[in-house]
Amino acid sequence: MADLTCKIAGVKSPNPFWLASAPPTDKAYNVIRAFKAGWGGVVWKTLGEDPPVVNVSSRYGAVEYNGQRMMGFNNIELISDRPLALNLEEIKAVKKEWPDRALIVSLMVPCNELSWKNILKKVEETNADGVELNFGCPHGMSERGMGSAVGQVPEYIEMVTRWCKTHTQMPVFVKLTPNISDIRKPARAAKAGGADAISLINTINSITRVDLDQMAPEPVVDGKGTHGGYCGPAVKPIALNMVSEISRDPATRGMAISGIGGISNWRDAAEFMALGSTSVQVCTAAMHYGFKIVDDMIEGLSHWMDEKKYRKLSDFVGAATPNTTDWQYLNLNFKTIAKIDQTKCIGCGLCYIACEDTSHQSISVKAQNRKNIFEVIEEECVGCNLCAHVCPVQDCITMIPQESKKPYLNWTEHPNNPQSKI
């Protein structure tokens, strides 16, 4: 049996699956249920200064795609709307009762040293394992100079991180906002400020849909809406890229990362870890299906690790990072060609029309016994994968790498490149 124990920035947990700071970690009641279900850790819903914030009614928007509910999800909630003392009291009690689980406290206070100093003192008294600085919230809090308003300015990140490192012994996680053009800059700033780990991504600025009757963006609050934070399966590709950018950046290489964004199952988690995350955090999937999903996450990851002969998490964390490179270093002499397995083909023709209308006209169609037969014209196929993606049948269209006699050649060396070195 694979060993799933996880250690990130000195914080230990029995498995790498944590709940992200959000409604599932809003209070002791939820967190205890989550621990009972098997979650390895939680990042408590972000705490701020008293008086608590006030939330609106009608808070979530969602994207349904072709029958899949909540493929994307957004919210216009703020940080915890409960009194600070109550949260701290519950955190202390929960940590005492569940000493083996990671319990991190997410924080967001105004951008002055004293505010951070004061709250850190209070958190220390709870015996929590660490703090996570919420520099990510893209709505509401940012209008008040907090959240992503800080996260978008690397100098502020560095400054606040340094304050925190100065005023506490607890490990400091810095949670990054994806609402920025180059994610490496805030990551470098966090590192410069002394952060022990970074968590990413927080939610992406978004409008999920417009209510065409009310003529207002959803969620509609008394006739008006606002942009909210996007998350769920739809954001996973964006999050994965940001995690990989940081883990392969020489300036931040080796920094502990807690990966977040659209993780719904063990496979998603394994992908984040392969690109350099030591632990992962989940929010939307838990909000969609409840805490039980962690069962399969633990089991699935463990079975997969057994199969691949990985004994502990560090055996594969970051394993895909060296294989993530810039476009210019990809082998231009590599060739792959689509192959249609005629025994699996159901004749839907989606590959044909996709290639014919929008790609390289490399699939032929001919009628045979009232059925259409689709075949790849190998000379024409550029190996773009479109047909394999549109095909609704598992493993019917596969991409076959072709034997090449030509050696590795990348763009920096290519004759067509005006800046070619050769």
Add this chain to the structure above:
Amino acid sequence: MGEPGALSPKQLEENFCKDIHPPLNLNQASIEASRCYFCYDAPCIKACPTEINIPSFIRKISTGNLKGAAIDILSENIFGGACARVCPVETLCEEGCVRNTAEDKPVAIGLLQRHATDWLFEKKIQPFERKNLKQKRIAVVGAGPAGLSCAHRLAVLGYDVIVFEAKKKLGGLNEYGLAPYKMVNDFAQKEIAFILEVGGIKVELEKEFGRDFSMAELRKEFEAVFLGVGLSGVNALKLESENMPGVLNAVDFISDLRQTKNLSAVALGKRVVVIGGGSTAIDIAVESKRLGASSVTLVYRRGFSEMKATSVEIEFAQNNGVLIETWARAKKLIGNSKGISSVEFERTQSGSSEIFTLPCDTLFKAIGQILIPEKLGDVKEFLEITNGRILVNDERRTTLKNVFAGGDCVNGGKLTVVSVQDGKVAAEAIHKELS
């Protein structure tokens, strides 16, 4: 004969007025619509005799464009509502669905078609409009699906149509033949009202071609004629005493059943034998069972795979308690002037000489219908009729100029959807001819 009252009125209502394929709710429709792959050159379209653009209408359902979906359907098949209820989809569109290959479960095209058309009817939307009025009169004889489909298309194209119908009500077998539990809530008449709403179609009821007017007269008065007279005769067993009480034509009995206001008063025996292997045989067998007959045996002269009824229909009959005997032919009807008491059958497999007798008080003949040219007055003088079918070409032209025909009277009895297509194709041919 017969024993009315074997079942309670409540049970009878359950048996005949409850839809055997209840409509999809919004949720089911959206899940089902999302299963469609939106195939290129989709096989389902080719498998539908009216060539409805199925992937297109399903996609429209999934985007909430139900009006567009219904228009896609009705512009190819004005009886899209009836067809959604009565088409044997397992041998038509749904047989074509590529999901059969991958997972043995096609998209429920019929039910989705019903979802879209029901929506339009409920909203009372009339999507058709007459354009380019032509001041040209066309006669349509017979108001079944073939005749009314032709009439509707012609009216939309701007022609003035007069429909002559022998019976008291419009609809042909939609009104007098289809199984009641497929067409509940008087759907046939509601659909026809929708079809006529477009305007330009004048209806003459109880006007029988051949008796009340002739082909010669029609040709004089109208620019073109469409014959959609269906099949008015019934094949006989050609056995002695076929006229004895208790020996009935299935279609006549069904016609009365469809019109009855009081199911409890319908007279039917206790033991019923049905001879035939098509959907009429299946229908009468199931209807007998649902009327309360204690035993119903359907006897077919060949095997299951040779039956015209689809496997779904056969299973439906069996689930309704109908026993099916294959490879047997009726040899002798036994009974007296009071009525039939049993039928003697012989095996049809070579090598078998088994003879067996089934006791019964009712025998239904359901071995096909035929065209009786003599009932159509002077038609034979003008048109070629072979093998009990009016001869037509691809455009549904008869051998006589400007006279077209379609539906059961040209194909010997097939399906509602085939008749609808015939009417539509003929209307387009008439339009081409006259413009």
